[in-house]
Amino acid sequence: xxxxxAETFQDIFKNIRGHGSLSEKNISQALREVRxxxxxxxxxxxxxKDIIDRTREEVLGEKVLRSLKPGQQxxxxxxxxxxxxxxxxxxxxxxxxxxxxxxxxxxQGAGKTTLAAKLALMLKENRGITPLLVAADLQRPAAxxxxxxxxxxxxxxxxxxxxxxxxxxxxxxxKYARSQGLGCVIVDTxxxxxxxxxxxxxxxxxxxxxxxxxxxxxxxxxxxxxxxNVAVDFDRQVGxxxxxxxxxxxxxxxxxxxxxxxxxxxPIKLVGVGEKLGDLQAFDAARIVSRIxxxxxIVSLAEKAQAALDEGDAERWEKKWRKATIDLEDFRxxxxxxxxxxxxxxxxxxxxxxxxxxxxxxxxxxxxxxILDSMSREERGNPGIINGSRRERIARGSGTSIQEVNxxxxxxxxxxxxxxxxxxxxxxxxxxxxxxxxLS
Ligand SMILES: Nc1nc2c(ncn2[C@@H]2O[C@H](COP(=O)(O)OP(=O)(O)OP(=O)(O)O)[C@@H](O)[C@H]2O)c(=O)[nH]1
Ligand SMILES: [Mg+2]
Numbered sequence: 001x002x003x004x005x006a007e008t009f010q011d012i013f014k015n016i017r018g019h020g021s022l023s024e025k026n027i028s029q030a031l032r033e034v035r036x037x038x039x040x041x042x043x044x045x046x047x048x049k050d051i052i053d054r055t056r057e058e059v060l061g062e063k064v065l066r067s068l069k070p071g072q073q074x075x076x077x078x079x080x081x082x083x084x085x086x087x088x089x090x091x092x093x094x095x096x097x098x099x100x101x102x103x104x105x106x107x108q109g110a111g112k113t114t115l116a117a118k119l120a121l122m123l124k125e126n127r128g129i130t131p132l133l134v135a136a137d138l139q140r141p142a143a144x145x146x147x148x149x150x151x152x153x154x155x156x157x158x159x160x161x162x163x164x165x166x167x168x169x170x171x172x173x174x175k176y177a178r179s180q181g182l183g184c185v186i187v188d189t190x191x192x193x194x195x196x197x198x199x200x201x202x203x204x205x206x207x208x209x210x211x212x213x214x215x216x217x218x219x220x221x222x223x224x225x226x227x228x229n230v231a232v233d234f235d236r237q238v239g240x241x242x243x244x245x246x247x248x249x250x251x252x253x254x255x256x257x258x259x260x261x262x263x264x265x266x267p268i269k270l271v272g273v274g275e276k277l278g279d280l281q282a283f284d285a286a287r288i289v290s291r292i293x294x295x296x297x298i299v300s301l302a303e304k305a306q307a308a309l310d311e312g313d314a315e316r317w318e319k320k321w322r323k324a325t326i327d328l329e330d331f332r333x334x335x336x337x338x339x340x341x342x343x344x345x346x347x348x349x350x351x352x353x354x355x356x357x358x359x360x361x362x363x364x365x366x367x368x369x370x371i372l373d374s375m376s377r378e379e380r381g382n383p384g385i386i387n388g389s390r391r392e393r394i395a396r397g398s399g400t401s402i403q404e405v406n407x408x409x410x411x412x413x414x415x416x417x418x419x420x421x422x423x424x425x426x427x428x429x430x431x432x433x434x435x436x437x438x439l440s
Contacts (some may be wrong), residue, residue, distance in 0.1 A: 005037055005038075005040065005255035005258065005259075005292065006253035006254075006255045006292050006293070008033070008036075008037040008040070009034070009037060009292065009293050010293075012030055012033045012034060012037065013075050013293065015030070016030045016071045016074050016075065022059065022071065022074060027056070027059055027060070027074070030074065031052050031055065031056055034052065034055075034078060035048055035052050038051065038052075038258070043258055043259060043262040044262045044263070047085065047262050050085075051078075051081045051082065051085060054081050055074075055077050055078045055081050058077045058081075059073070059074050059077050075293070078293075079289055079290065079293055082258070082289045082292075082293070083285045083286050083289045085258075085261065086257065086258065086261055086268075086285035086288065086289060087285040088261075088266075088267035088268075088285075090242075090267050091242070091267040091268065091269050091282070091283050091285075092269070092282075093213075093214055093269060093270075094213060094214060094241070095127075095129075095183075095184060095213045095214065096213055097213055098178075098183060099132070099174060099177040099178055099182055099183055099184050099185050100129075100183065100184045100185070100213040100214075101174065101184070101185050101187065101210055101211075101212040101213055101214075102119065102131075102184065102185070102186045102187065102212060102213065102214045102215075102216065103187045103189070103203070103206060103207065103212040103214070103215045103216070104116060104186065104187060104188050104189060104216055104218055104244075105189055105203050105215065105216070105217050105218065105234060105238060105240070106189075106191055106217055106218030106219065106220075106230075106234075107191050107192060107193065107194070107195070107220075107230060108191035108192055108193050109191060109220065110191060110218040110219060110220045110246060111218055111220060111244075111246035111247065111272055112188050112189065112191060112218045113135075113143065113146050113147050113150065113188050114150065114246070114272070114275070114277075115216075115218055115244055115246065115270075115272060115280070116133050116147060116150070116151070116186045116188040117133070117147070117150035117151055117153065117154050117156065117277050118154075118272065118277050118278075118279065118280040119131070119186055119270075119280065120133060120151060120154050120155075120156035120186060121154040121156075121277050121278065121280070122270075122280050123183075123184055124154070124155065124156070127183075129183035129184050130155075130156065130182050130183060130184075131156055131182065131183065131184035131185065131186045132156070132157055132158075132159055132173055132176065132177040132180075132182045132184070132185050132186070133147050133148075133151045133156050133157065133158040133159065133186050133188065134158070134159045134169065134170060134173040134185060134186065134187045134188065135147040135148075135158065135159075135161060135188050136166040136169060136170060136187050136188065136189045136190070136202075136206070137188065137189060137190035138161065138164055138166060138169075138190075139190060140190065143188075143190065144158075144161050147188050150277065153277055154277050156186075157182075159172070159173040159176060159185075166189075166202060166206065167205060167206065167209055170185070170187055170206060170209075170210060171209075171210070173185050173187075174210065187206065187212070189202070189203065189206075195230065195233045195234070200233075200234075200237040200238060203215075203234075203237075203238045204237065204238055207238060207239065212241075213241075214241045214242065214269075215238065215239065215240045215241050216240065216241065216242055216243065216244050216269065216270075217230075217231060217234050217235070217240045217242070217243045217244070218243070218244050218246060219231065219243050219244065219245050219246065219256065219260065220246055220247050221245050221246060221247050221248050221250065221252040221254050221256060221257075222247050222250055222251070222252045223256070226256075227256040227259070227260065228256060228259040228260065228263055231243065231259075231260050231263060231264050232263050232264065235263075235264045235266065240264070240266060241266065242266050242267045242268065242269040243260055243264075243266065243267075243268045243269065244268070244269060244270045244271065244272065245257055245260075245268055245270075245271045245272070245283075245288075246271070246272035247272060248271050248272060248273050248288075248291075249272075249273045249274045249279065253291055253292050254288050254291055254292055255292050257288050257292065258292065267283070268283045268288075269282075269283055270282060270283055271283055271284075271288070326416065327380060327381050327382070327383065328372060328375065328379070328380035328381070328383050328412065329377065329380040329381050331372065331380075331412070332369070332372040332373075332380060367398070367400055367404065368408060370398035370399060370400060371394060371395075371398045371400055371404065371405055371408055372408075373398065374393075374394045374395075374397035374398040375394055379394075383409060383412065383413070386409060391405045391406065391409075
């Protein structure tokens with residue numbers, strides 16, 4: 001659909017993800033593109049600057065550059081910054097009066113009437129409140145009937161419409177709800193194709209007269225960035241307390257959510273994820289950001305890697321790698337740890353990019369482990385003593401071949417040699433912007 005921001009992010013991330021290492025140049029380049037994408041999505045420039053600055057600062061920090069696959073970590077850092085921005089302490093429905101009043105506004109077909117019924121169900125289930133539904137749509141008898149039918153499905157009464165004044169009907173409904181002990185009145189309004197004066201005027205009057213606890217703008221996620229202009233108009237002319245993003249079960253990634261948050265500063269409180277009346281969820285910033293970025297997989301992979309390679313461990317190990325004092329015993333311990341992450345390629349991919357790669361010879365982690373297990377502690381601590389007859393014994397014991405044992409030892413030796421070089425290189429540091437940058 002119209003979800004430019006999501007597409008743009010995917011391109012940028014496809015690119016940075018491919019980088020084994022991050023340099024000042026590719027970080028700047030990626031941040032520049034991210035910045036443009038955010039600006040193009042009407043995100044306020046101050047907000048953009050804040051997100052970019054924080055991302056840069058964190059990406060340039062030791063934690064990202066050092067241990068884990070940096071391209072992935074870059075995305076994770078940006079993801080987390082965006083989640084921070086999208087998180088609002090006031091994203092819960094705030095209902096302070098009895099009966100409380102919720103006013104639903106939005107363009108035609110956005111999903112207001114459906115939401116009225118969904119909301120009634122949610123309030124009943126989660127808060128034990130039984131709402132009364134009111135259709136302030138006096139032009140279309142069918143709209144009133146639609147609300148009644150949907151309401152009946154969730155056990156919520158629809159207030160009968162009499163007369164031609166929406167204001168009076170709402171007033172009557174509030175009185176009725178009070179008399180019946182109904183805890184909430186949900187007002188569904190008529191949508192228009194475009195924003196027009198009459199619609200705004202009517203909403204404003206309802207607001208002035210009855211001060212709703214919540215005035216929610218219902219936005220169709222499929223309309224993409226256009227939703228932003230709608231949001232600005234509604235907020236300026238009527239004043240809203242938040243939004244509900246509907247139809248997130250469709251193709252739309254929901255990029256408009258970022259813009260909405262930025263231009264209005266208001267929270268998204270709920271999301272509609274289907275046509276069924278149970279398909280309403282509380283807004284979850286992390287979920288929507290992952291969706292917008294199309295990056296759920298990466299974020300979880302990065303998290304998994306972080307968990308498996310806990311910080312202290314990674315640090316200790318890396319020191320050994322750098323000083324080239326690693327032996328096969330260390331290697332075996334690490335292999336066990338890292339096995340939790342998954343495939344050999346994934347493990348190698350998570351190591352600092354400056355370190356040499358070890359080929360598993362196609363045999364997989366299990367075979368390497370078997371070889372290491374068949375060695376004595378002494379052999380692992382001092383691989384130099386592993387002569388021909390020992391190799392033969394190890395191969396037999398591990399159910400592998402002498403060639404495989406040789407391959408592992410050869411690779412390990414080569415890796416150690418290269419590590420020494422990488423270590424020397426790393427001791428020379430380049431300082432950019434007050435941050436020590438490894439020279440490799
Ligand atoms: N897939 C999907 N469809 C939805 C969702 N919310 C609403 N719809 C559908 O969108 C269409 C319009 O929904 P309505 O609730 O009638 O929209 P409205 O804002 O009341 O429209 P007007 O009263 O004409 O202004 C209906 O076919 C709904 O079933 C949603 O979260 N997901
Ligand atoms: Mg409707």
